[in-house]
Amino acid sequence: AQSVTQLDSHVSVSEGTPVLLRCNYSSSYSPSLFWYVQHPNKGLQLLLKYTSAATLVKGINGFEAEFKKSETSFHLTKPSAHMSDAAEYFCVVSDRGDKLSFGAGTTVTVRA
Amino acid sequence: ETGVTQTPRHLVMGMTNKKSLKCEQHLGHNAMYWYKQSAKKPLELMFVYNFKEQTENNSVPSRFSPECPNSSHLFLHLHTLQPEDSALYLCASSQDGAGGTDTQYFGPGTRLTVL
Secondary structure, X not given: OOEEEEOOXXXXXXXXXXXXXXXXXXXXXXXXXXXXXXXXXXXXXXXXXXXXXXXXEEOHHHOEEEEEHHHOEEEEEEOOOOHHHOEEEEEEEEEXXXXXXXXXXXXXXXXX | OOOEEEEOOEEEEOOOOEEEEEEEEOOOOOEEEEEEEOOOOOOEEEEEEEOOEEEEEOOOOOOEEEEEXXXXXXXXXXXXXXXXXXXXXXXXXXXXXXXXXXXXEEOOOEEEEEO
């Protein structure tokens, strides 16, 4: 069975400061892990994915995530937040390619 | 967003109406998905189609009826819906729906309101 827990439902940061979105997963297999972003009234856009290659994964828009098997974590970070980063972020785990399990989401607000 | 398109973007319907949601993918993928996104809840997988064959029905009520005439098109037919069915319905596609590393690409969604 697979599941994912996003530890923060809401994160607020000032523009130009780092962003950290926390995600823990549970999986019976070697999982694939993804982060998606959803801007208001938009569909989900893939930020990055981990598929058992390098544990530090770089994505679009300056985001990166580190896979830590010992901690069953896949936290998303960005060194400097931009106003356009305000959105909802979803951590996703997949044991099988056709079935994704989504976290509840973390809403990010960016203060000017 | 041009990779996966969905129409209409917004839909308001009464409980006795019949309507259909349409999804089209322009990525050459072979797997397509319907998800339901309700407020304050994680995305719920509804249906999966692989090479036009339904491979997953996640205990969805029969008032939702999917149709996949070819690998590029996916429909969700709606009839006698309930107000609790109001949600954002998202379509996604992936290369072949298997392998553990397949990435799903999402459309913009249809915002459905049932009165």
